[in-house]
Amino acid sequence: MSDSSVPTRDVLARDFLARTGWSAASRAKLAGDASFRKYERLHLDGRAAVLMDAPPPQEDVRPFLRIARLLLQHGYSAPRIMAEDPEHGFLLLEDLGDDLYASLIRQGHAELPLYEAAIDFLLDLHRHAAPADLAPYDEARLIDELGLFTDWYLPALTGGETPEALRREFLALWRALAPEVCLPPRILVLRDFHAENLIWLPQRAGAACVGLLDFQDAVAGHPAYDLVSLIEDARRDVAPKLAEAMLRRYIAGSGSDDAGFRRACAILGAQRNLRIIGIFTRLWKRDGKPHYQAFMPRMWRLVERDLAHPALGDLRRWVDATVPAALRASPLPGLPALSRAS
Numbered sequence: 001m002s003d004s005s006v007p008t009r010d011v012l013a014r015d016f017l018a019r020t021g022w023s024a025a026s027r028a029k030l031a032g033d034a035s036f037r038k039y040e041r042l043h044l045d046g047r048a049a050v051l052m053d054a055p056p057p058q059e060d061v062r063p064f065l066r067i068a069r070l071l072l073q074h075g076y077s078a079p080r081i082m083a084e085d086p087e088h089g090f091l092l093l094e095d096l097g098d099d100l101y102a103s104l105i106r107q108g109h110a111e112l113p114l115y116e117a118a119i120d121f122l123l124d125l126h127r128h129a130a131p132a133d134l135a136p137y138d139e140a141r142l143i144d145e146l147g148l149f150t151d152w153y154l155p156a157l158t159g160g161e162t163p164e165a166l167r168r169e170f171l172a173l174w175r176a177l178a179p180e181v182c183l184p185p186r187i188l189v190l191r192d193f194h195a196e197n198l199i200w201l202p203q204r205a206g207a208a209c210v211g212l213l214d215f216q217d218a219v220a221g222h223p224a225y226d227l228v229s230l231i232e233d234a235r236r237d238v239a240p241k242l243a244e245a246m247l248r249r250y251i252a253g254s255g256s257d258d259a260g261f262r263r264a265c266a267i268l269g270a271q272r273n274l275r276i277i278g279i280f281t282r283l284w285k286r287d288g289k290p291h292y293q294a295f296m297p298r299m300w301r302l303v304e305r306d307l308a309h310p311a312l313g314d315l316r317r318w319v320d321a322t323v324p325a326a327l328r329a330s331p332l333p334g335l336p337a338l339s340r341a342s
Contacts, residue, residue, distance in 0.1 A: 013053060016090040017042075020083040022049065035059060041095060048095040049082055056089045064091070064216035070188070074128060076121070077201055077211040096211040101195035102236060109200075111242060117210050118198060118230055119246050122223070123253040124207040130188045130220035137189060137221030139178040142271055146174055148278025156281050156332045157323065166322065173315045174271070181264050186220035193226035194233045223254065224264040225272070232269050232302045234276050234295050266309035273302045281332070290336050300328040 007015075017023045025044035036058040040051040054061050065086070071078035083092035101114050135141075150170055154162045192214045199211030227250055231243035247265065251258055277299050280292040307316035 009053060009055060012088050013051065013090060016083075016085050016088065016092075017051070019085075020092055022051075022092065025049075027051070042092075050079065050093040050095050052091040052093060054089040054091070056087075059089055061086050061089055061091050061216075063218070067188075067190075067215045067218045070131065071212060071215070074125070075206075075208060076125070077199070077204060077208045078215070079211075079213075096199045096201065096213075099200040099211075101198040101200060104200055105195065105236070111239075112245075114195075114198075114200060115230070115238075115242060115246050116249065117200075118193075119227070119249045119253070121207040121210040122193075122226055122230075122250065126187045126223045126254065128188065130186050134188070134218065134220040136186060137182065137219040137225070139175070139182045141219075142178050142182060143171055143174050145275045146171065146271060146278075148282065149274045150278075152278045152281040152285065154322070156285060156334075157327060159333060170318060170322075173318055177267050177312070177315070178271075181222045181224065181267050187223050189219050189221040189223075189225045190215040191217040191219065191225070191229070193229040194235065195230075196235055222264055222268060223256075224261060225268050228265050228269045228272060232273065232306075234273075234280075234299060234302075237298065263309065263311050266306045266312055270303060270306035270312055270315065273299055273306060277303070284332075284335065293332065293335055296332075297329060 014023065017025065022042055022044055025042035027040045027042055030039040030041050030050065036055055038053040040053070042049045042051055052061065052064075054064075061084070065081060065084060068078040068081060072080065077096065079096055080094035081091065082094060084090070101118075104114065105111055147167075150162045150167045154166075190212070197213040197215075199213065201209050201211045203209075227247070231238050231246050247262070250256070251261055254261075277296065280295060280299070283289040283292045303319070306312065307319060
């Protein structure tokens with residue numbers, strides 16, 4: 001039985017907007033994401049802003065505030081914080097506009113200048129060390145996240161719990177790989193650096209031409225991670241030729257060892273993509289969001305590309321034995337009919 005004395009999110013939002021002088025603004029919903037966060041665009045007297053509604057305890061806006069301010073201090077285009085109520089989970093943010101990379105590309109905008117700008121942003125960002133107290137993307141965290149694959153995807157595929165021996169074998173393979181991509185020095189890793197979270201701002205100079213969204217999960221980690229997020233995008237196909245050009249651009253600009261960096265990309269790509277397969281399964285099974293399953297064929301293509309690297313031979317053999325290729329192309333049992341987005 002609900003407590004009628006507890007204000008609803010709508011009441012709390014109206015109170016927040018009243019305190020910030022935006023109570024008379026028009027409000028229009030913006031697309032959400034895979035979290036509990038919701039967004040609205042506000043218009044008032046020729047001004048625009050974005051309202052983030054991130055309900056506690058499911059969400060906490062303080063990591064977003066911290067990383068946004070850090071990015072702004074470096075001169076990057078995170079949204080400016082116009083007002084905040086961390087206790088209730090509301091932020092009033094600068095509106096960076098509608099020119100998401102993904103939207104522009106769907107409209108026919110040339111991909112190359114967008115991706116080159118994103119790579120140049122990463123090269124600039126990686127000149128800065130991560131804050132000393134930022135959570136590290138260390139071996140324990142990297143391996144723990146892979147439990148999403150064994151604990152959500154495999155049970156959905158087989159209809160039963162993953163045998164503990166199989167789970168231990170999988171994680172043991174990762175314990176052998178993880179140290180290579182978890183060594184310091186660490187840089188700021190935004191975690192969700194892809195075309196749905198980047199906004200084209202060509203009127204801004206230098207690295208600020210790339211607007212940034214959805215960075216509250218930032219960690220201190222390997223510079224290959226955000227590059228992999230960009231060129232192995234879960235939501236859209238990035239042509240192999242373009243991906244290779246961007247990889248070369250980063251390696252040349254950073255002075256990284258070519259073979260070593262490509263190896264790191266393969267390891268982090270495989271980890272990220274297997275984890276996302278688990279996340280998309282959890283979004284369906286736990287959160288009632290089956291539409292993410294439409295991305296699964298692409299996710300498996302990306303995993304196969306990563307596992308082709310010689311350094312991942314043992315992991316490739318485990319995956320081939322556990323999830324044969326024929327099963328990767330089939331819908332998971334019990335999945336509603338979906339339109340393909342792959």
